[in-house]
Amino acid sequence: xxxxxxxxWSALACVAIPSLWLCIQNLSAELPEGVSTSDLKWTIxxxxxxxxxxxxxxxxxxxALLWAKWGRQVIDISPARITVRTxxxxxxxxxxxxxxxxxxxxxxxxxxxxxxxxxxxxxxxWCGWLECRDQGATHHFGFGLTRxxxxxxxxxxxxxxxxxxxxx
Numbered sequence: 001x002x003x004x005x006x007x008x009w010s011a012l013a014c015v016a017i018p019s020l021w022l023c024i025q026n027l028s029a030e031l032p033e034g035v036s037t038s039d040l041k042w043t044i045x046x047x048x049x050x051x052x053x054x055x056x057x058x059x060x061x062x063x064a065l066l067w068a069k070w071g072r073q074v075i076d077i078s079p080a081r082i083t084v085r086t087x088x089x090x091x092x093x094x095x096x097x098x099x100x101x102x103x104x105x106x107x108x109x110x111x112x113x114x115x116x117x118x119x120x121x122x123x124x125x126w127c128g129w130l131e132c133r134d135q136g137a138t139h140h141f142g143f144g145l146t147r148x149x150x151x152x153x154x155x156x157x158x159x160x161x162x163x164x165x166x167x168x
Contacts, residue, residue, distance in 0.1 A: 005061045013054045020047040073141050077160070082132065084141045095139055099164075102134040105157060106166035107150055130154070 023044045031037065076083040082097040082105075108131035130142040130150060142150060158165040 003065065006058065006065070009054050009058055009061070013051065016047050016050055016054070020044065020051070023047065075141060077157070077164070084139065095141075097132055097134045097139050102132055104166035105130050105132045105154065105164055107131075107147075107154065108140065 023040055027037065027040060027044075031040065070087070072087050074085045074087060076085070079099070081099055082102065084095045084097070086093050108129050129140045129145070130153070132139045132141075142153065145153070154165050
């Protein structure tokens with residue numbers, strides 16, 4: 001989907017930039033009959049607005065494409081801390097949770113996703129995450145895991161260290 005979005009916006013931007021250039025050049029020229037200067041100014045305004053939207057939307061789509069293709073979270077657990085690193089490094093590349101002050105890790109369903117609250121089968125897409133609180137801060141990781149993947153990960157963590165995972 002991000003590739004389609006990027007190609008669409010790129011193609012439309014390739015049309016908008018030359019159109020904007022022609023409109024600006026025609027402001028000082030004599031306009032054909034039926035075309036007013038105010039119409040041309042409105043067109044210039046809309047083209048500039050469109051290009052600003054392109055400037056914002058294209059990096060967001062590139063980020064979504066990078067994350068969808070190569071994004072992952074690496075969770076390192078040691079006796080002293082839990083480190084969550086994001087690869088590729090986008091948006092807060094590394095978070096450190098001090099285990100001495102941290103609460104146990106538990107499942108946190110996404111409230112925007114009705115499937116997680118209705119008890120859908122474990123194979124159903126589940127956009128939830130794992131959550132851990134540490135000295136007033138709440139840390140989320142594992143976004144996009146299915147319910148069965150989240151439960152498997154919690155089971156593995158429970159086997160490694162029972163104090164890591166919330167009971168129940």
